[in-house]
Amino acid sequence: MTAETVNRVIRVGTRRSLLAKTQSGQVADQIAARLGVQVELVEVVTEGDVNQTSTLASLGGTGVFVSALRDALIRGDVDVAVHSLKDLPTTPFDGIALAAVPPREDPRDVLVARDGLTLGELPPGSVVATGSPRRVAQLHALGLGLTIVGLRGNIDTRLGRVASGDVDGVILARAGLARIDRLDVVTESIDPLQMLPAPGQGALAIECRSADADLVADLAAALDDAPTRAAVTAERELLRTLEAGCAAPVGALAEVAEGEHGPEIWLRAVAAAVDGTVELRRSASGPVTDAAEIGRTLATSMLDEGAAALIEEPGKQQA
Ligand SMILES: NCc1[nH]cc(CCC(=O)O)c1CC(=O)O
Numbered sequence: 001m002t003a004e005t006v007n008r009v010i011r012v013g014t015r016r017s018l019l020a021k022t023q024s025g026q027v028a029d030q031i032a033a034r035l036g037v038q039v040e041l042v043e044v045v046t047e048g049d050v051n052q053t054s055t056l057a058s059l060g061g062t063g064v065f066v067s068a069l070r071d072a073l074i075r076g077d078v079d080v081a082v083h084s085l086k087d088l089p090t091t092p093f094d095g096i097a098l099a100a101v102p103p104r105e106d107p108r109d110v111l112v113a114r115d116g117l118t119l120g121e122l123p124p125g126s127v128v129a130t131g132s133p134r135r136v137a138q139l140h141a142l143g144l145g146l147t148i149v150g151l152r153g154n155i156d157t158r159l160g161r162v163a164s165g166d167v168d169g170v171i172l173a174r175a176g177l178a179r180i181d182r183l184d185v186v187t188e189s190i191d192p193l194q195m196l197p198a199p200g201q202g203a204l205a206i207e208c209r210s211a212d213a214d215l216v217a218d219l220a221a222a223l224d225d226a227p228t229r230a231a232v233t234a235e236r237e238l239l240r241t242l243e244a245g246c247a248a249p250v251g252a253l254a255e256v257a258e259g260e261h262g263p264e265i266w267l268r269a270v271a272a273a274v275d276g277t278v279e280l281r282r283s284a285s286g287p288v289t290d291a292a293e294i295g296r297t298l299a300t301s302m303l304d305e306g307a308a309a310l311i312e313e314p315g316k317q318q319a
Pocket residue numbers: 084085086087171172173174175176200201202203318319
């Protein structure tokens with residue numbers, strides 16, 4: 001670690017939802033333990049948190065959760081920002097570095113349904129809530145005759161819809177439930193063969209000012225996980241090349257495993273019509289050092305097969 005970092009108090013900015021505070025708190029603890037520095041959590045209020053009535057699209061998309069934290073970084077109010085990586089726009093932000101991507105949680109989506117039911121056990125006409133076009137598209141494509149309704153709010157609000165009997169089930173990211181220790185409510189972890197997660201799902205992004213070069217280097221050395229970094233690089237490069245935002249019906253999952261000639265990456269992706277009538281599922285693999293290229297190449301061939309028509313921004317919410 002650099003001498004410059006040792007005597008600093010590192011201020012870690014966090015949104016104020018339970019999930020945000022939990023994941024920022026865990027990262028803050030790791031920074032304190034591994035860098036041997038003092039760490040302070042600073043709450044930053046974002047418009048996405050305050051305004052629960054407008055749709056995310058009308059607020060400017062998922063960016064509303066990210067930009068307030070980045071503004072606080074640029075202003076120097078905080079030194080580190082922790083985001084859910086899947087909420088980060090794919091375009092880099094001037095002056096901000098993605099210093100570390102820690103080991104990823106299980107990236108799958110899960111069903112939380114009444115009476116312990118799985119997707120296959122929900123009778124036709126069952127009502128499943130999700131606001132994510134990516135999840136809506138893949139649910140419809142399963143052909144189970146489910147009725148899909150919208151959903152917003154924090155995890156507790158979402159789980160409340162099932163508990164109250166308002167809906168038969170909701171779809172959530174497993175990682176969010178894992179971080180707040182609520183895996184007990186999961187009734188099925190959905191196989192990526194049926195539902196590919198959002199690019200970056202289950203991973204965290206640890207950002208700081210690019211100019212804070214010592215901190216960038218120290219965070220990378222202490223917290224970055226190379227296989228996770230490679231996987232999310234491939235997924236996000238695919239998303240960027242498709243020119244799809246985080247609200248597009250696009251799923252992607254890359255996994256790294258030891259191959260014959262070193263570590264290899266295997267990327268699966270889907271672009272789908274929100275009504276589930278068309279689903280384009282493709283995959284590609286290669287050496288882990290080519291992660292970005294593999295994402296770009298797979299996206300290009302999916303565009304050649306007509307992906308663009310499927311992923312026009314539906315103007316709904318992310319996830
Ligand atoms: N869509 C919002 C969002 N952004 C990050 C997570 C938590 C899980 C993660 O880190 O991927 C969630 C909740 C969800 O999708 O259920």
